[in-house]
Structures are given as structure tokens and as C-alpha cells.
Amino acid sequence: MIKVAVCGALGKMGSEVVLAVTEAEGMEVAALIDIAATGQEINGVKFENNLESALKNTKVDVIVDFTQPKSVYENAITAINAGVKPVIGTTGLSDEQLAEIKKLSEEENTGVLIAPNFAIGAVLMMKFSQMAAKYFKNAEIIELHHNQKKDAPSGTAIKTAQLMASVQDNFANGNCAEVETIEGSRGGNFESNIRIHSVRMPGFVASQEVIFGANGETLKIRHDSIDRKCFMSGVVLSVRYIFENNNFIYGLENIL
Numbered sequence: 001m002i003k004v005a006v007c008g009a010l011g012k013m014g015s016e017v018v019l020a021v022t023e024a025e026g027m028e029v030a031a032l033i034d035i036a037a038t039g040q041e042i043n044g045v046k047f048e049n050n051l052e053s054a055l056k057n058t059k060v061d062v063i064v065d066f067t068q069p070k071s072v073y074e075n076a077i078t079a080i081n082a083g084v085k086p087v088i089g090t091t092g093l094s095d096e097q098l099a100e101i102k103k104l105s106e107e108e109n110t111g112v113l114i115a116p117n118f119a120i121g122a123v124l125m126m127k128f129s130q131m132a133a134k135y136f137k138n139a140e141i142i143e144l145h146h147n148q149k150k151d152a153p154s155g156t157a158i159k160t161a162q163l164m165a166s167v168q169d170n171f172a173n174g175n176c177a178e179v180e181t182i183e184g185s186r187g188g189n190f191e192s193n194i195r196i197h198s199v200r201m202p203g204f205v206a207s208q209e210v211i212f213g214a215n216g217e218t219l220k221i222r223h224d225s226i227d228r229k230c231f232m233s234g235v236v237l238s239v240r241y242i243f244e245n246n247n248f249i250y251g252l253e254n255i256l
């Protein structure tokens, strides 16, 4: 039985993870951590406020983290140092932080799986965008999320842009010299001149559209998460994978 801790267990994603782990075969919720906890419990497991002491007090194999960009790095380091394998969904880790986590994972021989998006359809949207990027010399990304999301652009948008930039070095071919009369109107300029536009408003969970343009045609590749449950099969799969493996994985596509 895989013993799973959920960090951020009171949050929108964390509470779905608690349900998914409870329902999945071969795993159980061993610890619940959330800084906002005030003595709640689920099925006899009490919430704790402090990750380090929670991992000292309870035997845990894998921790699933859906917290916030400013906490996730520290949580990952705390887990690896406690010999617990992290599955990380929280976005906002910098390249330097990812490199540090990878280094520690290898030094401690502790598996780590980080995925900017656990929805299988979103992973396919990224793969299809990378395929299309070989054939289109112009592309922009629009990502749309609920208005409680703290980081922008989304981890998925960055990951998509990285995959596209790995096969082509300029996605603004033939664009004229531009003047922004309102700052930011053209979005953020990522590698290979990929413009990323972030929309934040109620009504969205997580959506992304990648638009490719060429003479006389456009191609739109779009994915919509309409319920947070869409992330859960990827989370459960990742918990099973990392329990059996000790490598560092970035991106769900690497275990599909």
C-alpha cells in the first residue's frame, strides 16, 4: 500500500487529490498538510500545519504538492531530505529551482515527478503543438485561467512554448516593427518570439489555445479543463510511477 501525503490538502486541487487517492487501488492518504488547517480531519487522518514535522511523525512514501508558487520549492527540498518522493503540480518553479531539485533528487537517489499539467488532453495539446511548430513559422499562445491563479503565464504555457522553441527559432516571421500604445498588449515575449497572453477571470478552470498562422490558413489547437477531476488520473499515475522509480521526471508525457 503506497502511503501518500497531500500538501495543500484544503485547496481546490489538494481536496480533489485526497478524494482520488482515497478511491485509487493500492494507495491511501497517510498525512494531510495545509498551512490553513485548523484541526480538521478526514477519515481519521488529522490535518497538520507543518510539513517537516508531519513527515517526521508519519511514514510516508510519496507526497503530492498543490500549494503555491512561493512555497513549492521549500516543500520539495523538505520532502527529499526526509526521503519522501514528491509529485509536484504546483506551478511557478524557476529554472534554477528545477535544476536544484533535480540535483538533490540525484544526490539522494529519491524520485521526483513535476508536471505543469496532469491532464492527459493537455499533454497531447502540447505534443500536437510541438508537431505543428515544425511546419508553421508564426504562432502565439493564449492561456485562460480562473482569477485566483497567482502565477502568469501558466506552467503549461511555458512548457508548450519550450517544446515549440525546441524545433523552431522564430515564430514571428514577417511581423512588422510593432508599437504598443498600451503596454503589454502584445503579451509576454518568450524564447523564439512566442507571444504568450494570460487571461484571468471567473468561469475558467484551465484552458489554452495555441494559434498557428501561415499564408491563407490558421490552425488552432485548444484544450479546456472544465473540471479539476481531469487532472486526477495523471496524479494517480504519477504516484504509482514515482513509488517504483528513483529518477527525476519533468512532464507527464515522459511516463505515458
Ligand SMILES: NC(=O)c1ccc[n+]([C@@H]2O[C@H](COP(=O)([O-])OP(=O)(O)OC[C@H]3O[C@@H](n4cnc5c(N)ncnc54)[C@H](O)[C@@H]3O)[C@@H](O)[C@H]2O)c1
Pocket: 007, 008, 009, 010, 011, 012, 013, 014, 033, 034, 035, 036, 049, 051, 066, 067, 068, 069, 071, 075, 088, 089, 090, 091, 092, 115, 116, 117, 118, 119, 149, 206, 231
Ligand atoms: N499541474 C497541474 O496539472 C495543475 C492543475 C491545476 C492547478 N495547478 C497549480 O496547483 C497550485 C494550487 O492550485 P489550487 O487551485 O489548488 O490553489 P488553492 O489556493 O485552492 O490551494 C492551495 C492550498 O495550499 C495551501 N498552502 C499554501 N502554502 C502552503 C504550504 N507552504 N504548506 C502547506 N499548504 C500550503 C493553502 O492554504 C491552500 O489550501 C497552483 O500553483 C496551480 O497553478 C497545477
